[in-house]
Amino acid sequence: MNARADFAASSSVECVRARPLLGTLVEIAATGADADSVQLAISDAFEVVAQVHDLMSYHADDSDISRINRDAYTQAVSVNAHTMCVLEMAQKLAAASGGLFDISVAPTLTKLGFLPKRANMPRISGQGNWRHIVLSAYQVRLTRQLRIDVSGIAKGYAVDCALAVLQNAGMTAGRVSAGGDLRVFGELAQTVHVRHPTNATQLLPIVALTQGAAATSAGYFTQRRYQGRWVTPLINPLTRTAAGVSRSVTVLAADCMTADALTKVVHANPATAIPLLQQFNARAIMLEADAATGACKVFDTSSVAMTNWHARLVA
Numbered sequence: 001m002n003a004r005a006d007f008a009a010s011s012s013v014e015c016v017r018a019r020p021l022l023g024t025l026v027e028i029a030a031t032g033a034d035a036d037s038v039q040l041a042i043s044d045a046f047e048v049v050a051q052v053h054d055l056m057s058y059h060a061d062d063s064d065i066s067r068i069n070r071d072a073y074t075q076a077v078s079v080n081a082h083t084m085c086v087l088e089m090a091q092k093l094a095a096a097s098g099g100l101f102d103i104s105v106a107p108t109l110t111k112l113g114f115l116p117k118r119a120n121m122p123r124i125s126g127q128g129n130w131r132h133i134v135l136s137a138y139q140v141r142l143t144r145q146l147r148i149d150v151s152g153i154a155k156g157y158a159v160d161c162a163l164a165v166l167q168n169a170g171m172t173a174g175r176v177s178a179g180g181d182l183r184v185f186g187e188l189a190q191t192v193h194v195r196h197p198t199n200a201t202q203l204l205p206i207v208a209l210t211q212g213a214a215a216t217s218a219g220y221f222t223q224r225r226y227q228g229r230w231v232t233p234l235i236n237p238l239t240r241t242a243a244g245v246s247r248s249v250t251v252l253a254a255d256c257m258t259a260d261a262l263t264k265v266v267h268a269n270p271a272t273a274i275p276l277l278q279q280f281n282a283r284a285i286m287l288e289a290d291a292a293t294g295a296c297k298v299f300d301t302s303s304v305a306m307t308n309w310h311a312r313l314v315a
């Protein structure tokens with residue numbers, strides 16, 4: 001082995017820090033030449049996550065999302081570039097999926113108790129959907145009075161932004177994890193563990209990821225009873241019904257925003273999701289609990305080609 005390369009490898013420093021953001025615990029790890037540069041890169045990465053959190057909060061009155069929900073039916077609302085990026089991707093996915101991804105499901109989430117009632121928001125007018133959200137030049141208009149929630153895509157975007165900060169700072173490896181969303185770069189593989197859909201204490205290793213993103217959506221920690229049935233905040237926008245609690249969906253993609261959003265499409269209709277996964281160069285691994293035996297069935301769209309991300313199934 002080259003002595004100089006060996007010294008450089010041995011002198012690298014890894015730091016790991018965590019903060020509560022995005023409604024979960026965000027963990028950022030980075031490896032670089034010295035502790036000061038690594039700590040600075042991680043701090044800057046947390047700053048961009050906090051910015052995305054503030055801009056896209058459904059709860060905060062001054063967020064871009066609240067201003068859209070409150071004012072965009074009567075006037076154009078100017079938004080930050082981060083918000084516009086998320087909204088544009090949401091609209092692209094909505095069109096590509098035939099509406100199986102739709103950020104206008106906030107009223108359904110409120111009805112089910114997953115989002116709070118907002119007394120200062122106008123009442124919705126009929127069943128508006130993604131087609132009634134108009135984007136142009138960092139401005140948003142609603143052609144029907146509806147309410148949007150971007151929590152199904154913004155967390156993945158925040159992970160991507162944080163990872164970009166680490167890469168731009170010259171880190172040699174990095175990992176950003178936010179709840180079920182993960183993105184990594186570097187030489188060492190990161191094993192992605194998924195919880196059993198109906199037994200959250202049981203962790204199942206499914207893939208080893210060395211480059212790219214993995215996002216998992218399931219109801220183990222968010223489920224609640226509604227009219228005698230356990231439901232999750234995973235909504236089929238076409239029927240406005242909530243997914244049950246027996247399924248976990250993990251999507252692998254080049255970026256976390258795409259992976260995060262596509263988990264919702266697979267939950268809504270697994271049978272029609274494969275062409276969309278192929279379109280976005282993604283792969284889904286679905287775990288479903290057998291009601292009779294409790295065993296976990298695994299469905300894998302492994303025929304999808306892999307580029308820009310690298311993963312292998314864990315035996």
